[in-house]
Amino acid sequence: MGGYWGTQARDEHTSMHSTQHRSAITMLAPATGLIGVFILLPMLLTIWLSFQSWSTQTGFETATFVGIQNFIDIFASNSVGRDFKAALVNTAIYTVLSVAIILPLSVLLGLLVHQKLAPGGVFLRTVLFSTYMVPMIAVALVFSKLYSPTEGPLNQILGWIGIPPQTWLSSPQTALVSIVLLNVWQQVGYFTVLAVAGLTQIPDSLYEAARIDGANPVQRFFAITLPLLGNTLLFSAVICIINAVQVFEPVALITQGGPVNATNVLTFHIRRVGIERAQGGLGSAMAVTLMLALIVAIAALFAFARSREGKTQ
Amino acid sequence: MTATTVPAADRRVLARPRHRATPVQALLVLAIIAAAVIAAFPLAWMILTSLKTPQETMQVPPVWLPASPNLDAYAQVSDVVSLGRSFWNSAIIALTTTAAIIVTSLMAGYAFAKYEFRYKEALFGLLIATMFLPPIVTLIPLYRITGYLGLNASLAGVVVPNLANAFGIFLMRQFIKGVPDELIEAARVDGASELRVLFQIVAPAVMPAIAALVLFAFVYHWNSYLWPLTVLQGNAEQYPIVISLSRLLSYNRGAMNTGLVMAGATLAVLPPVLLFVILQRFFVDSVVASGVKG
Numbered sequence: 259m260g261g262y263w264g265t266q267a268r269d270e271h272t273s274m275h276s277t278q279h280r281s282a283i284t285m286l287a288p289a290t291g292l293i294g295v296f297i298l299l300p301m302l303l304t305i306w307l308s309f310q311s312w313s314t315q316t317g318f319e320t321a322t323f324v325g326i327q328n329f330i331d332i333f334a335s336n337s338v339g340r341d342f343k344a345a346l347v348n349t350a351i352y353t354v355l356s357v358a359i360i361l362p363l364s365v366l367l368g369l370l371v372h373q374k375l376a377p378g379g380v381f382l383r384t385v386l387f388s389t390y391m392v393p394m395i396a397v398a399l400v401f402s403k404l405y406s407p408t409e410g411p412l413n414q415i416l417g418w419i420g421i422p423p424q425t426w427l428s429s430p431q432t433a434l435v436s437i438v439l440l441n442v443w444q445q446v447g448y449f450t451v452l453a454v455a456g457l458t459q460i461p462d463s464l465y466e467a468a469r470i471d472g473a474n475p476v477q478r479f480f481a482i483t484l485p486l487l488g489n490t491l492l493f494s495a496v497i498c499i500i501n502a503v504q505v506f507e508p509v510a511l512i513t514q515g516g517p518v519n520a521t522n523v524l525t526f527h528i529r530r531v532g533i534e535r536a537q538g539g540l541g542s543a544m545a546v547t548l549m550l551a552l553i554v555a556i557a558a559l560f561a562f563a564r565s566r567e568g569k570t571q
Numbered sequence: 572m573t574a575t576t577v578p579a580a581d582r583r584v585l586a587r588p589r590h591r592a593t594p595v596q597a598l599l600v601l602a603i604i605a606a607a608v609i610a611a612f613p614l615a616w617m618i619l620t621s622l623k624t625p626q627e628t629m630q631v632p633p634v635w636l637p638a639s640p641n642l643d644a645y646a647q648v649s650d651v652v653s654l655g656r657s658f659w660n661s662a663i664i665a666l667t668t669t670a671a672i673i674v675t676s677l678m679a680g681y682a683f684a685k686y687e688f689r690y691k692e693a694l695f696g697l698l699i700a701t702m703f704l705p706p707i708v709t710l711i712p713l714y715r716i717t718g719y720l721g722l723n724a725s726l727a728g729v730v731v732p733n734l735a736n737a738f739g740i741f742l743m744r745q746f747i748k749g750v751p752d753e754l755i756e757a758a759r760v761d762g763a764s765e766l767r768v769l770f771q772i773v774a775p776a777v778m779p780a781i782a783a784l785v786l787f788a789f790v791y792h793w794n795s796y797l798w799p800l801t802v803l804q805g806n807a808e809q810y811p812i813v814i815s816l817s818r819l820l821s822y823n824r825g826a827m828n829t830g831l832v833m834a835g836a837t838l839a840v841l842p843p844v845l846l847f848v849i850l851q852r853f854f855v856d857s858v859v860a861s862g863v864k865g
Contacts, residue, residue, distance in 0.1 A: 278686045278687060278688060279688050279689075281682070281686065281765045282682045282686045282688040284678075284765070284766075285678040285679060285681055285682035285686070285765070285769075286678070286679050286682050286694070288674070288675045288678060288679070288734075288735060289675040289676065289678065289679035289698070289735040289740055290679065290694070290698065292675065292732075292734050292735035293698055293701055293735050293736070293737065295716070296709075296713060296716070296731075296732035296733075297701045297704065297709055298697070298701065299712075299716070300709035300710075300711075300712040300713040300716060301701075301704065301708065301709050303712035303715075303716075304708060304709060304711065304712055307711065307712060314711060314714065314715065317715070317719075318712075318715065367606060370599065370602055370603055370606060373599060375595060375596055375599055376592075376595075376596040376597075376599035376600045376603065377600070378599075378600060378603040378604070378607075379603070381603070381607065382603045382606055382607050383855070384848075384851060385606075385607045385610050385611055386606070386607075386610050387847070387851065387854075387855070388844055388847055388848070389610055389613075389614070391790050391794075391840075391843040391844045391846075391847040392614070392794075392840050392843070392844065393793065393794035393796070393813050393816075393839055393840065393843065394794060394796065395794075395796050395813040395814075395816050395817055395839075396617070396813075396816065396836040396839055396840050397613070399816060399817075399820060399832055399833075399836050400613045400614070400616065400617045400833070400836060401613065402820075403616070403620065403829055403832075403833070404613060404616060408631045409628070409629060409630070409631055409633050409829075410633065411616060411633050411635070414632050414633055417632075443610070443613065447610070451855055496703070500703055500705060503705050503707075504705050504706065504707065504797075506707075506796065506797050507796050507797075510796075510800075510817075511817050511820060524707065525705070525707040525797070528707050528710070528711075529707065529710060529797070529801065532710065532711040533710070533711065533714060533801055538711050538712075538715075541711050542711055542712070545707060545708045545709075545710075545711065546708075548705070548707070548708060549704075549708050552705070
């Protein structure tokens with residue numbers, strides 16, 4: 259630290275650099291140290307542990323190298339493998355459904371917030387975004403009551419418009435989708451704000467020009483709005499995917515992964531195996547597999563976005 | 572649909588009841604109301620149910636409005652779980668992590684925004700990459716590490732691993748970049764140390780970003796569930812409100828008093844939502860900054 263302007267004897271340029279170097283170390287030490295010890299080190303340990311047989315209740319020194327046995331086990335056809343593969347598939351379905359519902363909805367709601375024709379846009383943004391502040395555990399509690407087949411209001415409302423009562427969380431066919439809907443309700447406000455930010459970046463002159471050319475609002479949406487929202491949607495999709503694989507509270511609180519494994523998702527399953535059953539090696543192999551799946555999914559998303567960009571230009 | 576951008580004169584028309592709104596405007600207003608009602612419905616149901624009698628919460632078909640709203644559920648909820656204690660724990664967790672995140676993020680963000688040093692881009696990339704890492708990936712070894720440090724089953728175990736985060740560093744770097752170098756140079760000429768420059772000159776200049784980070788960090792750590800549940804190892808004394816809430820539900824399974832659960836949920840929701848209402852302007856700006864400039 260200390261002002262480098264005081265060190266007049268030395269060449270100003272070198273002095274500035276060495277002082278900046280020292281200051282940089284001071285400024286970066288707390289954050290880098292904490293992130294290093296509590297995120298980067300555990301990340302490396304997860305990879306190392308995925309090749310070990312290790313009980314989470316013992317020290318790291320008790321780990322014994324087993325090669326890729328953990329990965330063979332979690333993809334085997336016994337119960338360990340079956341449960342993990344079910345969790346992997348459930349998480350994939352959950353993630354795809356979340357992205358497929360949240361992204362279009364966020365653009366639609368974003369247009370409602372952004373438009374200047376009618377009042378109420380900012381009010382809607384506030385209401386939508388406030389749901390994002392609600393603890394997921396409270397969301398899960400409230401929705402478990404809303405979804406209640408007899409005492410819940412959702413089946414009652416469906417009844418008014420002639421739709422038969424749904425099983426929601428209590429049947430394997432509908433439980434996972436019910437959790438997706440709860441997730442959509444909580445998160446869509448955040449993605450709407452992102453969509454509005456993207457919409458704000460599109461210059462009005464483009465719309466003026468299209469209108470002069472006689473394009474109707476639907477044509478303008480597909481010719482201008484959607485292509486120019488590309489980067490926003492890509493960013494939203496990445497965040498949405500990363501949020502989706504973290505789904506935990508509704509499963510831990512309401513369904514415990516059931517009925518019949520229908521809502522057993524990876525964050526819940528990895529914690530159950532790695533912490534509750536203390537099978538640290540197996541749990542770490544699952545965590546590494548999740549990480550690899552995420553990297554592949556996001557890389558594919560970027561490749562898809564780039565190929566589309568190539569086509570439109 | 573006649574126009575996408577409307578001059579201010581047209582907007583004034585809406586405020587005057589004499590002029591009729593166009594069908595498009597009416598449709599838009601209806602859509603906005605419908606979206607707002609759907610978004611607010613679960614929270615409204617939560618609050619309404621917390622005011623019902625136990626009989627009303629079990630009625631089939633459900634009753635929407637309590638006949639005589641009462642606060643009995645709020646009075647009872649503390650008998651079931653130690654709510655005051657849980658609130659205190661949540662406050663400690665959220666406030667200490669938030670304060671520390673502001674300081675560590677300002678320091679690192681300042682270095683990344685205003686210094687030149689070797690491996691700057693590489694280090695920044697490495698730290699930012701952790702923003703995209705789902706916490707479950709590091710949960711198992713982290714639990715062992717906090718065990719080694721003697722932090723398990725204590726509030727310190729909840730707090731210490733969360734004193735710095737990549738999003739905060741990223742946000743601060745984005746905003747500190749916009750602080751004029753002349754301002755910083757002037758303070759240095761006056762002999763201020765770098766820490767003084769940061770906290771007395773730079774920090775006041777990025778107050779909106781700090782407000783946004785306060786809200787982000789507080790809400791995230793008030794609501795956080797997975798890590799406290801893991802590191803506290805069933806030590807109920809140290810449970811934050813969100814974990815006490817989940818215990819309320821298992822109690823509720825026997826007693827069948829939904830009102831109690833909803834009263835607890837309403838109380839837990841209040842601090843983050845109130846903070847959002849106070850600071851929402853800054854939060855929206857920061858989401859926009861992280862999305863667009865990112």
